[in-house]
Amino acid sequence: MRRMLIFSWITIVAVFFFSALPSWAEEGATGKTAKHVKKVGKKAKEKEDGKSKNARKEGKKKAGKKEARKQEKKGAALPKAAAIKSEEPEPAALVKEIRHWSNPDYTRIAVTLDREARFEYHRILAAGDAGASRVYIDIEGARLDPGVKDHPIGDGLLKTARVAQYRADVVRVVLDLDSIKDYKIFTFSSPFRIIIDVKGDRQPEISATKESIKEAPPLAEVAKIAAVEEKVQPAKKGKPAKIRRIVVDPGHGGHDPGAVGAGGTREKDVVLQIGLKLARKLKEELGLDVVMTRSTDVFIELQERTAIANKVGADLFVSVHANASLNRNASGMETYYLNLAKTEKAAQLAAKENGTSLEKVSLLQAVLFDLMANYKLNDSAHLADEVQKAAYGKANAQFPLKNLGVKQGPFYVLVGATMPSILVETAFLSNEREEERLKDPRYQEAVAEGITAGIKGYISTLK
Secondary structure (H helix, E strand, O other), rough: HHHHHHHHHHHHHHHHHHHHHHHHHHHHHHHHHHHHHHHHHHHHHHHHHHHHHHHHHHHHHHHHHHHHHHHHHHHHOOOOOOOOOOEEEEEEEEEEEEEEEEOEEEEEEEEEEEOOOOEEEEEEEEOEEEEEEEEEEEEOOOOEEEOOOOEEEOOOOOEEEEEEEEEEEEEEEEEEEEEEEEEEEEEEEEOOOOEEEEOOOOHHHHHHHHHHHHHHOOHOOOOOOOOOOOOOOOOOOOOOOOOEEEEEEOOOOOOOOEOOOOOOOOOOHHHHHHHHHHHHHHHHHHOOOOEEEEOOOOOOOHHHHHHHHHHHOOOEEEEEEEEOOOOOOOOOEEEEOOOOOOOOOHHHHHHHOOOOOHHHHHHHHHHHHHHHOOOOHHHHHHHHHHHHHHHHHHHHHOOOOEEEEEEEEEHHHHHHHHHOOEEEEEEOOOOHHHHHHHHOOHHHHHHHHHHHHHHHHHHHHHH
């Protein structure tokens, strides 16, 4: 009986325990789930609150922009924080100088500014006379230097170059013409210059070139190696009368050193020495009259160099230079004549010698055909070929070097020449070995002798 009572109690407890177990498990699981739901709900609420906050910010921002547009339409000023800083206008270009060079069949005018500026040009024909007219140039965003005044010319093609502050930001240059057939306008860089070449028939009493030949242009500080008399010396036996006078042009000079070698050798110095030796040989060996654009360390502007050659009635123009390249191994001798650049290297060299950029060289090439209307293209190519062949032969006999041949390029220094003209790159200053050669008087002598021989060869082919 007692055993049965104990067994009954155990049974009751067991039944109670197992019946309660699912509810405990469910309660525990429910508790965990509730906590998880609470946590997720809190995050969702925070996220929703964040979205609401961002939405409120975005709404305020849009409302602010809308209000700003509304105020802008009314003409109201924006708050300081939202004010847009206006860009400062570029300073006006200063017209600093007007110069001119009178040549046998054209006049060159150069308008110099302190920076690049846009300009327009126009021609006005005089009533009843198609030959007499005016050309005017409006330079935009410019002001006139107080020291620049009207520039009298009176050379039979041009009467005067008048200049004035046409408007607050426009300088006008007016060319009063006596006679004109054509004119060309182009630009040079460093410094920025607007060049105007006016071509036509001069009045007979002014067209004589003897006055031009007797005295070299005073502004150019030109030095003559041979005295240029009023009457040119008669040609020596066997020398064609066509070639009587040569202009030798040592490149760069003054504040423009040209290329500079690793050892500090300056192009302007070595090419002057070669130029002086060349001038002496041309006079003594070929009996030619020689005019140098410079015989000392002075700066001559590029547009002035061919103007000098044209003014003295030169038959040939030879510009002497030293090359340079970013490739330190580049070496050799080459000769150029004026034409479009056929290669990237030729364009880069033209940019270096012109003191400008590849972009400016491209612009020059675009108008080059017009500028070369009177240029002796075939004769220049022939002269370049004869000079390159002889100069390389003479130099290479003593100092082995590469023959880079004859090339063409848009060089400012050759623009406007009315005679066969070339540019000789005697060696590379950027190459250490050739830098030493260029300093060597023996190499300079060999190059000068070679150029002289090339000119002699060119003359011998003329009929």
